[in-house]
Amino acid sequence: EEDEIKSSLIKFLTQLTDNNSNTDPTLGWSMDTDPCIGNWTGVTCDSKLSYVKKIVLDGYNLTGTFDAELLCKAQNLNVLSFNDNKLRGDLSEEIGNCKQLTHLLLSGNQFSGILPDSVSGLNNLKKLEIFNNNFSGKLPNLARISGLVSFLAENNQITGEIPSFDFSNLLFFNVSNNDFTGPVPDIKQFGMSTISGNPGLCGRPMPSACPPSSKKGSKNHSVEHTLMYAGYILIGIIVVVFIAFKLFSKNKTEEVKTDVVKLKGVSVDTSNTKPSMITSEYKISASKTDYSVSAESAMMSSSMIVLSSPVVKGLKFEDLLKAPAELLGRGKHGSLYKIVLEDGIPLVVKRIKDWAISGEDFKRRMQKIDEKKHPNVLPAVAFYSSKQEKLVVYKYQQNGSLFKLIYGTQNGETFDWDSRLHVASKMAEALAFMHKELLADGIAHGNLKSSNVLLNLNMDPCISEYGLMVMDNQDNPSDLLNGNALKMKTKDGAYSTFKVDMYGFGVILLELLTGKLVDNNGLDLAKWVHSVVSEEWTVEVFDKNLVKDGASEERMVSLLQVALKCTNPSPEARPSMHEVASIINTIREEEEASIVSEAW
Numbered sequence: 387e388e389d390e391i392k393s394s395l396i397k398f399l400t401q402l403t404d405n406n407s408n409t410d411p412t413l414g415w416s417m418d419t420d421p422c423i424g425n426w427t428g429v430t431c432d433s434k435l436s437y438v439k440k441i442v443l444d445g446y447n448l449t450g451t452f453d454a455e456l457l458c459k460a461q462n463l464n465v466l467s468f469n470d471n472k473l474r475g476d477l478s479e480e481i482g483n484c485k486q487l488t489h490l491l492l493s494g495n496q497f498s499g500i501l502p503d504s505v506s507g508l509n510n511l512k513k514l515e516i517f518n519n520n521f522s523g524k525l526p527n528l529a530r531i532s533g534l535v536s537f538l539a540e541n542n543q544i545t546g547e548i549p550s551f552d553f554s555n556l557l558f559f560n561v562s563n564n565d566f567t568g569p570v571p572d573i574k575q576f577g578m579s580t581i582s583g584n585p586g587l588c589g590r591p592m593p594s595a596c597p598p599s600s601k602k603g604s605k606n607h608s609v610e611h612t613l614m615y616a617g618y619i620l621i622g623i624i625v626v627v628f629i630a631f632k633l634f635s636k637n638k639t640e641e642v643k644t645d646v647v648k649l650k651g652v653s654v655d656t657s658n659t660k661p662s663m664i665t666s667e668y669k670i671s672a673s674k675t676d677y678s679v680s681a682e683s684a685m686m687s688s689s690m691i692v693l694s695s696p697v698v699k700g701l702k703f704e705d706l707l708k709a710p711a712e713l714l715g716r717g718k719h720g721s722l723y724k725i726v727l728e729d730g731i732p733l734v735v736k737r738i739k740d741w742a743i744s745g746e747d748f749k750r751r752m753q754k755i756d757e758k759k760h761p762n763v764l765p766a767v768a769f770y771s772s773k774q775e776k777l778v779v780y781k782y783q784q785n786g787s788l789f790k791l792i793y794g795t796q797n798g799e800t801f802d803w804d805s806r807l808h809v810a811s812k813m814a815e816a817l818a819f820m821h822k823e824l825l826a827d828g829i830a831h832g833n834l835k836s837s838n839v840l841l842n843l844n845m846d847p848c849i850s851e852y853g854l855m856v857m858d859n860q861d862n863p864s865d866l867l868n869g870n871a872l873k874m875k876t877k878d879g880a881y882s883t884f885k886v887d888m889y890g891f892g893v894i895l896l897e898l899l900t901g902k903l904v905d906n907n908g909l910d911l912a913k914w915v916h917s918v919v920s921e922e923w924t925v926e927v928f929d930k931n932l933v934k935d936g937a938s939e940e941r942m943v944s945l946l947q948v949a950l951k952c953t954n955p956s957p958e959a960r961p962s963m964h965e966v967a968s969i970i971n972t973i974r975e976e977e978e979a980s981i982v983s984e985a986w
């Protein structure tokens with residue numbers, strides 16, 4: 387079979403080098419040698435040298451017709467690059483036999499005829515580049531290829547409508563100077579020049595408006611559409627009824643519970659707490675509707691420990707209860723409320739759920755953490771502990787979280803490479819400091835993720851909720867499925883959350899680099915990146931906004947390598963925060979040096 391592939395490839399090449407001026411028209415492709423070990427020009431094999439993976443013959447003066455049937459006998463081909471030759475004729479249907487193709491690059495030739503339907507079946511295709519040819523006719527349904535990042539087809543004579551791509555997934559797009567007709571797609575990010583030279587296009591910003599029913603609308607089509615719209619309307623009605631119902635029943639209950647304070651769920655049972663913290667027995671039950679301060683509750687302030695923060699001197703527990711509260715989030719580990727004190731200071735209160743830690747241990751832990759101050763770690767303002775309740779108070783950060791910043795960029799805000807690198811390096815320094823200082827106490831962050839990284843007024847990262855999570859010491863197998871719980875057993879048998887932090891940090895780096903959302907505690911994003919990178923198409927993992935802005939690929943790759951080390955499934959293999967911080971600093975210095983040299 388190998389011989390068959392070899393002879394097909396050689397036959398394929400002979401047809402292209404017939405009248406070639408090359409000194410050696412065989413380009414070293416010979417039956418006597420192995421394509422993977424012999425010197426076959428332009429041929430690259432997989433790492434095990436078992437099959438031909440790429441053929442790159444750009445600018446080899448190749449002429450004649452491109453026999454896809456012969457070529458695609460090598461079924462494992464990933465990359466075909468024949469740019470800038472003199473290839474003529476049709477691209478035949480058999481190109482579809484190269485099922486593994488990720489790159490089909492044929493620009494700068496004299497291909498004619500239609501692009502065969504089989505191209506739309508190349509599911510793995512990432513780049514399809516056919517510009518500067520004479521392709522004509524309608525395109526197959528290329529929108530089916532979900533992973534496509536580049537479609538460049540300018541300077542052909544292609545007709546029909548522009549494929550209905552999901553343009554937000556494309557990095558490179560150009561169909562200018564063809565004969566496309568139909569409506570102009572939403573391609574803002576690419577600019578109108580990428581569709582110019584297609585006089586038959588209609589709708590804004592073209593001079594001609596699209597005819598109202600430009601769709602040929604066969605009967606089947608219109609029936610389908612009617613059904614679809616009827617479905618939408620039905621769903622709409624259900625949603626409206628549901629919301630109305632909810633609102634109605636909520637109004638009813640609110641008549642009973644007079645207060646809007648969401649903290650009212652807080653139940654403070656002080657009967658079992660240490661006498662040093664609480665002087666007498668008072669109970670505020672969850673069902674109690676009014677939290678107005680009573681003389682007794684003032685005494686409870688003693689269990690509220692206000693840390694060194696000057697912002698809220700003398701903050702009392704009842705101040706928290708009194709202030710109007712807004713639920714910001716309800717996570718796996720508790721709820722977060724925003725409150726505004728009487729003097730207008732906004733705070734957030736984290737109410738930690740199910741934390742089996744004694745009041746003393748909690749107090750000691752919070753004070754240990756508070757002793758270590760770093761400008762990029764958000765200090766707690768106060769905390770409160772009773773048997774049922776653990777509350778930690780922070781200052782409200784009006785600039786939102788890193789999570790919002792990364793995913794907000796889709797709405798047109800920019801978060802450029804320089805700023806991302808800045809955030810990464812500040813975070814790494816802060817965590818390296820905290821890890822070092824708190825190593826002996828075994829207090830790591832425990833729940834590092836981009837929503838716990840806030841931005842201060844200078845847009846510097848501010849890591850929140852440090853140390854509020856303790857990993858339970860049970861080896862819960864279901865926990866092992868999510869990345870957060872990839873724990874490491876230390877010598878004395880305890881688990882170290884420090885390596886869990888490394889994983890969390892790695893995922894944040896991946897978010898910064900890819901701009902992609904994390905599912906399932908980051909495991910999916912990490913898995914995805916690991917798989918793309920192992921297939922060698924590293925560049926395609928990066929956020930296209932970064933690529934578009936011309937961020938340095940070299941330094942993005944360096945940061946990606948750090949992220950991959952941090953998200954190694956095996957905790958022992960992950961680096962320390964100290965190592966990571968120094969690598970990231972080096973990357974940043976290189977970035978700064980390059981900006982300086984560019985300025986020259």
Ligand SMILES: Nc1ncnc2c1ncn2[C@@H]1O[C@H](COP(=O)(O)OP(=O)(O)OP(=O)(O)O)[C@@H](O)[C@H]1O
Nearest residue numbers: 714715717718719720722734780781782783787837
């Ligand atoms: N001090 C703060 N100032 C402003 N926003 C904050 C502050 N702390 C957290 N937030 C934001 O409030 C939202 C809810 O926070 P919360 O901590 O409940 O969610 P989470 O981090 O997803 O969950 P968890 O920490 O329980 O795993 C998040 O978007 C977070 O970024």
